[in-house]
Amino acid sequence: MNPDEIVAAVGESRPRIEGRLKVSGSAHYVADLPMPNLAHGWMVTAAVSRGRIRDIDATDALAQPGVLGVLDHRNTRRLNPDIAHHFGPDRSLPLLQDEVIEYAGRPIALVVAETPEQARAAAAALRVTYDAKPHDIEFSMNHPATRPASTLFGPEADTGDLEAELAGSAMVVDELYHTPEESHSAMEPHVATAWWEDGHLYAFDSNQGPFGISQVMASLFLIDPERVHIRAEHVGGGFGAKTICGAQIILAALAAEHLQRPVRVALTRRQVFLATGSRPPTEQRVRIGADADGRLRAIHHHAAFAQSPLAEYIEWCTEQARTLYAAPAIRTELSAVPLNLLPPCSMRGPGASPGSFAFESAIDEVAERLQIDPLQLRLLNQPVVSPVSGRPFSTRRLVQCLQEGARRFGWAQRDPRPRVRREGNLLVGTGVAAVAFIAGVFPSSAAITAETDGTFSVRVGATDIGTGARTALIAVAADALAVGTERVRMHIGDSDLGLAAGAGGSRGTTSCAFAITETAKALREKLGDSARPVTASVDTTPLINWQPAEERYTYSAVFAEVTVDPATGEVRVRRLLGMFAVGRVINPLLARSQLIGGMIGGLSMALHEESVRDPLTGRLVTADFAGYHISAHADVPTIEADFVADYEPQDPSGFNGLGEIGNAGTAAAIANAVWHATGTRHRTLPISLSRVIERAAAQDRPEAVSVA
Amino acid sequence: MTDDTRSEITLRVNDETYRLAVDNRRTLLDALRDDLNFTGAKKGCDHGQCGACTVLVNGQRVVSCLTLAVAADGAAVTTIEGLAGDGELRPIQEAFIRLDGFQCGFCTPGQICSAVGMLAEHAAGWPSAVTRNGSPHRAGELTEEEIRERMSGNLCRCSAYPSIVRAILEASAREAVAG
Structure with missing residues (x-):
C-alpha cells in the first residue's frame, strides 16, 4: 500500500466513533x-x-x-x-x-x-x-488562618519594583473580586x-x-x-470532579x-x-498601574481560595497575571484558607477561570478609566517573551485571536460608552477577554500490535469523558501508522493498559497522542523484519522535557454581547464568539464542541452558579439542580468557536490540549459586557438577578448608600 | 407475587409485554433499568430536575424517575432502545451523530426521547412560553427559540446545547414523516 494514498485523519471533522452507541442507549456507563x-x-x-x-x-x-x-x-x-x-x-x-x-x-x-x-x-x-x-466556613482572604498556598506549581512571580511602578503610574486600579464555591455537576x-x-x-x-x-x-x-x-x-x-x-x-x-x-x-x-469535590470560593485583589497612554507599569494579583484542613489544594488563580501582558513589575501571591468545607478539587479551568474573571475584569477597568478601547489596551501590552521568566513562548497567537475575533464580532463599530444602547426595555453591551491556559503533557504509555489481518490494536489508558479522546486518538494512530482509520482498533478506559494521563489538566488527549505517536514510530521500525503479530510499546516518561526553553500555552479571545433587563435584573447572553489558538487541531468538529461546551460552562459560571451554605450549620443549601443552577437550553444562544492557524513546536505532531481554555475566559468577557450595558462593574459572581438589581439601586440612589 | 410491599404490573416496553413484580417504591426508571435491563434511560438526579431519565409513556414524554412503576401499570413505554427500528437509526439519532449533539452521551437518551415527544407536542399544536400569539391549538413555527424553550427540562453539562438544537431542527421534518 502506498502511504501517499492515505488521507490524513488529523485535521478532518469526523463524528464520534461511539456515536451510534450513545444515541441508541447502547453505550454502557458504570451503573448500566x-x-x-x-x-x-x-x-x-x-x-x-x-x-x-x-x-x-x-x-x-x-x-x-x-x-x-x-x-x-x-x-x-x-x-x-x-x-x-x-x-x-x-x-x-x-x-x-x-x-x-x-x-x-x-x-x-x-x-x-x-x-x-x-x-x-x-x-x-x-x-x-x-x-x-x-465550625468555620466564613471565607475571607483576611481570615486569621490564611497562609501561603502550596508552591507545588512553582514559586509565585515577583519581578521589578512593584510599589515604585504603582507610585509612578498615572492611574491605578485596585479592586477586590469574588467568586463562589461551585459544583462540577457532571x-x-x-x-x-x-x-x-x-x-x-x-x-x-x-x-x-x-x-x-x-x-x-x-x-x-x-x-x-x-x-x-x-x-x-x-x-x-467529569469536569475535574x-x-x-x-x-x-x-x-x-x-x-x-x-x-x-x-x-x-x-x-x-x-x-x-x-x-465529591467543588471549586473553592475565591477572593482576589488586583492592582494594576498604567501610564496615561495605556502602557501597563505594574501588575499585582493576590488570590485567596478556601480549602479543607484535610488536604492540600491549589486553585492557581494567578496564572494570567504572569503571562498575558508585559509590565516592568509583576507580583503574584496565592493564599489558602483552611475551612470546614468539602475538600475542593480541580474544576474545569481550575484557577484560570476565577483568576481570569478577576484579572481580565481589572484590565477592562484600566481601559475604562483611561478611556482606551479595551481591545486596543490588550493589544498594546502584548509581551515578546514571558514577562516573568524572560523565556520565549513556543507559540503565541493571542494577537491573531483578538484581531480575527474582533473582525468577526464587528468590534470596530462598538461605541465605548457604557449604558447608551437600548432596545426596548433592554440595555445592550459587548465585552472582550483574553486568556491563556498552560499546556503540556504528562507521562503516558501505549502499546500497538500489528495484527495478522492487517489491523492495528492500539492500547492506551486514556479515558473519554466526552472529550472525544477515543475518536481523536484513532485519527492520531492512523496517521502515525500511515493507515486508514478503519484499520485502527482503539482500546482505552482500563487501568490494566498501563501508565496514562487522565482526562484532566487539558492534557489527557495530548499526552496519550504523544505516547501513540512514539509507539507507532517504534512499531514501524520493527515491522520491516518481523512476522505479524508484532507489538511495540513506549513509555514517554523519559522523553518529556520538564524544563523546556520555551513557555507553552494555549490562547483565546472571547467576545460577548449581553442584554440586561433593568426591571428584572436578568442578564442574557445574546452572542458569544471565541477564537482559539490551541496548536494543530485533531478533529475540528469535536474540538469545536468541546470549546463551545466550555464557553457555556463559563456563561453558567458568570450568571448562574453559586453553592450556598447555611452559616448556622455550614451545610450546603443548594444540593440539587433546583438550588444550584446550571445553564439550560433556554440560556444558551448561538455560539461561534473557531481556530486561528497554530502549531505547537514542543509536540511531535503540533498538538495542544483544549479541554479548559473554552471555559476560562468567558466569565470575564460576559462581566465586561454587563458593565458596557449597564455602567455597573460586577466584581462578584454570579451576576444574578438580585445582584444586578441591588447594584443598580445603589447606584441610582447614592444618598441611600451614604446613609447606610 | 403481591403483598404489602410489592405489586405485580404489566408494562409494554418497546412493543414487548412484560409482567413483573415490583417493590411499590420502585420507580419506572429503576424498573426499566434494573428489572428489564433497558439501561438507556439514565439516572442523573432522581428528582425530575435533569431530564436524563426521559422516556415516552403512551407517546408522551415523562421523567421516569418521578413516575412510580406501579403508576405505569398497563402503559406503553418507549425507551431510547425502542426508538430505532430494525437497526436503522431514526433521523434525529442520525442528526445527533452527524452534528455532534452530545459529548459524554449520558444525557443523550433523555434528550432524544424528549425531542421526539416535544416534536409530537408541537405537531399537535401545543404552544410554549415563547410562542407568540399562541393559543391552545396554535404552536407556530418550530424555531430555535421554541426548541430551546421546550427542551429546557433536559440539562447537558457538557453543554452540547447548540448542536442539540440544530440536530432537532434539522431532523424535525424527517421525524414527522418517520412518526
Missing part, C-alpha cells in the same frame, strides 16, 4: 453494567460541619429486610493513613477510619442491602448522634461497582483516569498496584471485601453535591 450477585451500598454523610461521631446506632437499620451490613469507623478495616494525592498528603481519602468530622457531607457509613430501595430505607433508619464543635453521578477475586480488586468506576485511580486505591488499601484493575469505558462527564479517587469506589471496595460479594455504590445527585 450488570453484575451477578450484586449488593447495593447506600452512603450516609455527616450532618454536622465539625465535630465527632458520638454514636451510630444501627439496630433498626440492621433489622430491616434485605440489609446485609452497616460499615462505619468501628468495623471497617484500616486504610493507609499516609495516603497522598495530586497536591500532597490527603486525609480526606481514608474513609470510615475515625469519628472526626471536618465538613458536612463527609461519608461516615455505608448501608449495604440486596436492593437499592432496601439500602436507602435502612440508611434512613440509622441513628447517628454527634458531638458537634463550632450529568452522571459518581458510581462504582467493586469486587475482589484472589486478592485482586476489580472495579467499574466513573472516573477521569483509571490508571491514576488504581495507583491511589492500591496505596490506600496497601496492596500491590498490579492487583488493582479499574475500568471506565464510558464516563458521563472525577479526577480524584472518589468515595464511591473506596466504599464499594471496602464493602465488597467485607461482604465477599460485588457491591455497587451509586451516589445520589445530592450526595454528589455534598461529597
